[in-house]
Amino acid sequence: MNAVAPLVVDDDLLARIRAARVYEVAQVSALEAAPLLGERLGRPVLLKREDQQPVFSFKLRGAYNRMVQLDAAQRARGVVAASAGNHAQGVALAAAKLGIRATIVMPVTAPRVKVDAVRRFGGAMVDVVLAGDSYSDAQAAAARLQAERGAAFVHPFDDPAVIAGQGTVALEILRQHPGPLEAVFVPVGGGGLLAGVAACIKALRPEVRVIGVQATDSDAMVRSLETGERVALDEVGLFADGTAVKQVGALTFALCRQHVDAMLRVDADAICAAIRDIYQDTRSVAEPSGALALAGLKQYVAAHGDGAGALVAIVSGANMNFDRLRFVAERAEVGEQREAVFAVTIPEERGSFRRFCAALGRHDITEFNYRIGDARSAHIFVGVRIASRDEREALAAAFRAQAFDVLDLTDDELAKLHLRHMIGGRSPLARDERLYRFEFPERPGALTDFLGRLHPDWNVSLFHYRNHGADHGRILVGIQVPAAEQPLFQRFLATLGYPHMDESTHPAYRLLLRE
Known part of the structure; x- marks a missing residue:
């Protein structure tokens, strides 16, 4: 993918990432070794624990960085957002922290644990509206509300401030592991995290490979990069609900086209197996989208064998519905x-x-x-x-x-x-x-x-x-x-x-x- 001619999308993106005000709500998440999995794969494996954030997901980084930059008039009109769940929690926490009214549209298929968490984090500052079966459906409903109210729209991925906020994950990885690093694996929905991480790593450590991972039934970014233009999916799978996006962003697509080395697809069984791997090494339960990157990392090792340097998988979230655990446990054995x-x-x-x-x-x-x-x-x-x-x-x-x-x-x-x-x-x-x-x-x-x-x-x-x-x-x-x-x-x-x-x-x- 790097053979594509460079696209000048945002010359100061690295500066934006360095200046992002994410640490007013987020924490520097741990970069932990996964010794059991590493021994089994014969490679050093590191997990970037974004599931440890206050909203159990990386999404509050981008949401807060976008909302903290609103001027007084914009704050007074409030904000509108659409989300499958994790971005919604980030917006809700930012709204409560900054005193901004927020209306958040979530698909009716969003896990109940995420819907309840949005209401809990946002309190009286947040109204939750359920509409549609996917993020794209919720986004269309949110766009109508935004037009009616003249409110600012806090996009979950296709916004420079949001991308910059997510890019701080990469800054932390490079600071936490200055030694040999072969590849960083990133879960992909609309592409905000991948765009920010890839742009940051390629600016500072261009030899490190950046590899995006999508579910086989929600592979809009993979298809878009394969065809050279944004592809809109007719349907998306809902198991990895946090990355169930029908069409990636225009800005995220351009950045990923410029900076991402490769994309991988993984199925539900591989995701379930990765959830179990994370649990065995950390005693934490990642959500399906949160385990995407590790599933891709394992697929990469199986295909490439020996390599130089550590492999990092971003564990992007842990907002798992408890009733999904039966399916995960049943399918993990087959996935492995x-x-x-x-x-x-x-x-x-x-x-x-x-x-x-x-x-x-x-x-x-x-x-x-x-x-x-x-x-x-x-x-x-x-x-x-x-x-x-x-x-x-x-x-x-x-x-x-x-x-x-x-x-x-x-x-x-x-x-x-x-x-x-x-x-x-x-x-x-x-x-x-x-x-x-x-x-x-x-x-x-x-x-x-x-x-x-x-x-x-x-x-x-x-x-x-x-x-x-x-x-x-x-x-x-x-x-x-x-x-x-x-x-x-x-x-x-x-x-x-x-x-x-x-x-x-x-x-x-x-x-x-x-x-």
């Missing part, structure tokens, strides 16, 4: 390629289930779903923790060696999002079925041990297990036991050695699973 997901078909005959368990070996099972539905074959959905893609392929080969049909669903979005939760239902073949819940100590190989101890004389007609990360694993099992064999079955349960509970009369089971 630590979980393989298979649909395995085995013959519905004695001994085949034991052969299936033997093929699994001592692998740690993350999920196991099965419901009897065919007199000739059984279809099992299984998730297995792995260390590499090679191990995933070896496991599939082990299933095939037992003459089992295997469908690798690890990269299948439908299977990961929906089908893994939909296996079950009534079955006319589940005669004499008894339903039991079991608990066992959660340790590697424990589920395989349990499977191996199930008596071969009774057919397993239903099986459900998910690894929830708790001390004890919980399994739901349907076992076909004729009435005459109930005493023998009870003696078997007593010798099995696992706590259990008979759920055969549970009303939900009888309604949804019992024929």
Whole structure:
């Protein structure tokens, strides 16, 4: 991208960055080593902790730097802003600090944690309006309000003062790490942070690479730089809501076209894996957009191998809705390629289930779903923790060696999002079925041990297990036991050695699973 002829956008941008008044509300955020991730990648990895700011995001830098420069007449008319959440919190805090009335338009899809935080930071100085499904929709609504009121518009990214405020992040990085630095990875929505960071670094340390990272379903900057002109997306993904922008700014595009070395796209699974990496090294939970840069850094290392100098990822925010954590935890294993997901078909005959368990070996099972539905074959959905893609392929080969049909669903979005939760239902073949819940100590190989101890004389007609990360694993099992064999079955349960509970009369089971 640096091959493009230089564009003179703002000759004094570096001076603006140095003069930015961000520290009246912001703090110099830490630049911390990520030792666990660094050891795994074989490279020094540093995290720029913008999630530690008072609004848990870098956005207050640009918002405050813009609003503090308003004259008395502009302050009296108030300001209007549009934001997916983090910029809104910065504007709200600045409004309360400077005594300026602010109307902030946020998309209805903005996480509740961000909406509540805007009201909390702004107090009586802020009115929140919810409109549209994305930042671009909220921006259109804010433009109408601005025109009606004659108020100043505090743009989240396409404004020199905002860009300068965000550029102070780069100044801090260069001061905190004067040693060898290979690349800085920056999350990108509209491009304000990337534009400020890139302009600053290229002015002071031009040998340092600046790499922007976007979600695959919100890649307006990537497409714009690829085509040489600003591209407007029809739709944007909302998982990384903080960077869900349909069109980047004119000024940010020009600056990024001039200064940015490369752009990367990452998917939701890679973002989830990066959220977990940040947590493991810092015990902090980044929001999806906050983990974008680290996901890109990991992709870069995988593609480029060894290099010189440290790698920095800007952790841009931590305004995570708590209810998203379940999705993040579930997808992080796949994003790190630590979980393989298979649909395995085995013959519905004695001994085949034991052969299936033997093929699994001592692998740690993350999920196991099965419901009897065919007199000739059984279809099992299984998730297995792995260390590499090679191990995933070896496991599939082990299933095939037992003459089992295997469908690798690890990269299948439908299977990961929906089908893994939909296996079950009534079955006319589940005669004499008894339903039991079991608990066992959660340790590697424990589920395989349990499977191996199930008596071969009774057919397993239903099986459900998910690894929830708790001390004890919980399994739901349907076992076909004729009435005459109930005493023998009870003696078997007593010798099995696992706590259990008979759920055969549970009303939900009888309604949804019992024929």
